[in-house]
Amino acid sequence: MITLPLADYRPQHFALKVEGKVATITLDRPERKNPLTFESYAELRDTFRALRHEDRVKAVVLTGAGGNFCSGGDVFEIIEPLLERDTKGLLDFTQMTGDTVKAMRACPQPIVAAVEGVCVGAGAILAMASDIRFGTADAKVAFLFNRVGLAGCDMGACAILPRIIGQGRASELLFTGRVMGGEEAERWGFFNRLVAADALVEEAEAMARRLADGPTFANGITKKMLHMEWAMGVDEAIDQEAVAQALCMQTEDYHRAFHAFANKSKPVFEGN
Structure with a gap:
């Protein structure tokens, strides 16, 4: 259960900082490049849902710890257990992950993603679902789903990604699962701008404060x-x-x- 005000909430599966009108969510498993688990998906979903009713927070920054954004679903804590689920159990999971994106899109606060290093699979989806994306030149963005035998139509990718970078480019990334480097991501419009790694979160939070000070x-x-x-x-x-x-x-x-x-x-x- 998410408590309000959000500044008083202590999440179990990521770091949360609220300063003034800006909340910074940091995926915080740096030793594994910040993978997602069943629990962190659910807590992210619930946090973004709670933001719809949070009047004190006016903008959000989403980032990762330790020089990486997010390596997607944890191989041993998500992918392996899914092999044992029946159809209903699998649908429960895919609907929950989709609900995370729905919650990000439904909260009124602009979300600024600060993307460094690895940003793949579900991590790429979280960046995609944000409103503004700052990245570093060494960022590695990939929608890996077809490389594990799945369709690229995951968590809204086929609806949202073409609107950001265009149908042809999105098709290439979703069919091949290849890595898109930071400079290419900026050139294609996935990143709004490139920022030096040591200034990435600072720049993202500055943008969030600017938005939070607006109407x-x-x-x-x-x-x-x-x-x-x-x-x-x-x-x-x-x-x-x-x-x-x-x-x-x-x-x-x-x-x-x-x-x-x-x-x-x-x-x-x-x-x-």
Whole structure:
């Protein structure tokens, strides 16, 4: 059970730091390159679900410890036990992992992924499901599913990845499972920017603070519309954006921005 405020919560399967309006989640099994387990999947899912009701946290950073982001599902703690499950047990697992991505996309806070070193399998999915991705030149991103005999359509990859890097490039990565290096990932648009390793988390947290200091109610609407409009035609999207923008025009932040502009000062947003 996730307790609120999130600053008081002590997760069992990753590290969590809340400073001001920014929460930093660090996958923290560096000796194994931060693999995921059944328990860490569930706790990540529950944490991102809790963020929907957390008013104090306005932006999130997701990263890994020890020079790597995430090596995917733990071979001996996930992959081997799955060999013994029946169809229902397997579906329970795949739906839980998918629910983790759903929770990341549904929480209103922007998620900034800070990706260094190994970022493969489910780790690549977590980076993909974030809103903004900073990486290092030596990052190694791979959607490895076909290399273990599985389809590339895992946890929303076939829906989300083409929208980030394009259909052809996504098809290549999902069919081959090959590694995409950091510079290629930045060139293809998977990474928003490349950052030196020793400044990676600092830069990601700086971006998160910048977002957290913005009109966060409106940021949440932007994230929701970016997600919803994948399944809309252009006319429907324009109509829905008209409703969303009219709602934002009723916020105090909108009024603060006008009065600050009129007074030639910088607006101080409060997220309401």
